[in-house]
Amino acid sequence: TQLLEQSPQFLSIQEGENLTVYCNSSSVFSSLQWYRQEPGEGPVLLVTVVTGGEVKKLKRLTFQFGDARKDSSLHITAAQPGDTGLYLCAGVWNAGNMLTFGGGTRLMVKP
Amino acid sequence: GAVVSQHPSRVICKSGTSVKIECRSLDFQATTMFWYRQFPKKSLMLMATSNEGSKATYEQGVEKDKFLINHASLTLSTLTVTSAHPEDSSFYICSAPEGANYGYTFGSGTRLTVV
Numbered sequence: 329t330q331l332l333e334q335s336p337q338f339l340s341i342q343e344g345e346n347l348t349v350y351c352n353s354s355s356v357f358s359s360l361q362w363y364r365q366e367p368g369e370g371p372v373l374l375v376t377v378v379t380g381g382e383v384k385k386l387k388r389l390t391f392q393f394g395d396a397r398k399d400s401s402l403h404i405t406a407a408q409p410g411d412t413g414l415y416l417c418a419g420v421w422n423a424g425n426m427l428t429f430g431g432g433t434r435l436m437v438k439p
Numbered sequence: 440g441a442v443v444s445q446h447p448s449r450v451i452c453k454s455g456t457s458v459k460i461e462c463r464s465l466d467f468q469a470t471t472m473f474w475y476r477q478f479p480k481k482s483l484m485l486m487a488t489s490n491e492g493s494k495a496t497y498e499q500g501v502e503k504d505k506f507l508i509n510h511a512s513l514t515l516s517t518l519t520v521t522s523a524h525p526e527d528s529s530f531y532i533c534s535a536p537e538g539a540n541y542g543y544t545f546g547s548g549t550r551l552t553v554v
Contacts, residue, residue, distance in 0.1 A: 334482075361542050370445070370532050370545035371483070416482060418543075427473065427534070427543055432482040 334417055334430030341407055342438050349402040349433045351417035358420050360400045361427070362391055365414040407437045441467045441537050445546025452523055452553055460518045460549045462533035469535035472516035473543070474508060477530040489516045523553040
């Protein structure tokens with residue numbers, strides 16, 4: 329069973345601060361996704377990374393896929409209260425297109 | 440973009456009754472649908488994988504007789520929680536892949552409360 333370790337589990341910061349969320353695995357994934365989930369709703373895809381070393385930016389969010397495709401990070405610059413939510417990384421390995429989720433990072437940005 | 444419509448969004452039922460949750464793929468065909476369960480403040484836990492026209496594959500520890508999954512068409516997958524008990528109360532979410540390296544489209548989830 330492939331496992332994704334996500335850290336930190338919980339993060340409470342002030343508006344304007346920067347933060348990084350990490351996602352690590354012992355397995356090589358064919359792709360890795362980052363999602364954001366609001367309470368009572370399904371996860372919404374933020375980005376998919378496929379190539380080792382790939383970096384993608386989405387406004388103030390920067391996503392990086394490790395060279396070995398075993399880890400990924402999400403960096404948020406100048407966090408805002410609207411960034412508050414549950415961030416989930418999820419990896420896909422080749423068999424069956426199955427998604428494996430990390431444990432999630434609950435982010436709270438205080439104004 | 441692709442949309443998965445999940446209904447109902449919220450349901451309260453009495454112990455011993457059964458509840459059916461539907462997920463429909465709109466504008467695309469979902470040959471595979473994943474069903475997840477999520478406990479409060481926790482991540483998503485895969486329950487089973489349904490494939491159109493064949494039996495669902497259940498994850499270890501998930502009772503197939505308890506959680507009946509049917510994927511009768513390329514646009515509809517259903518999860519029926521049979522003889523529900525309070526411990527079945529949870530947030531259930533379905534998801535369909537859009538392609539090998541694309542993200543997955545999730546339903547909006549169903550909050551089940553068994554009283």
